């Protein structure tokens with residue numbers, strides 16, 4: 001018995017398999033993350049128009065067979081030419097790979113997350129048309145955490161609610177964000193400017209990320225704080241992080 005379904009989908013990964021096939025990891029808006037065998041994908045231009053490059057957004061026709069471990073990707077029609085623009089620029093590609101890896105490692109197979117899907121699709125679209133910036137990556141990370149229900153508390157002490165801007169705060173990912181020094185037993189210090197920047201960026205749509213320009217130390221503080229939170233919610237190390245760090249001198 002087989003069943004077919006069509007869903008908007010994003011290519012998270014594609015590897016060659018056998019003579020002409022590819023095994024594709026897709027993030028489907030209606031299916032969550034699935035693996036599918038794309039038969040003759042390296043030969044058929046008709047069924048896989050626009051290719052299966054990382055970050056390609058399109059419409060996937062999937063077929064499920066009872067008893068078979070992997071779905072079959074019958075066709076994939078890329079929308080727009082965003083993936084082409086991505087592939088032409090190493091920094092954009094690195095940011096796209098990082099965004100895709102974050103989603104891959106924070107969503108379990110078949111976990112349906114339409115908000116995460118829309119957020120990633122928009123991120124890829126914006127990367128294709130604008131410069132890759134650290135600020136946009138931070139806005140993306142915050143939006144992903146929000147969509148998954150893991151947005152950290154940054155504007156007050158998570159334990160006593162203190163909003164005292166003059167008081168020293170610490171960062172405690174296990175507790176879910178900022179803790180004032182009076183309550184804190186652990187965690188490294190986090191600057192007020194870093195917390196303020198995180199609070200501001202957490203409210204932003206990706207469209208407004210281009211309007212944010214942070215000093216390098218604040219940017220680094222935000223990156224490190226979010227990396228600690230993300231570390232708790234992703235499975236395994238993030239391979240694309242080092243690549244981005246090399247491209248951007250650690251910002």
Ligand SMILES: [Zn+2]
Pocket residue numbers: 157158159160161162179180181182183184
């Ligand atoms: Zn407190």
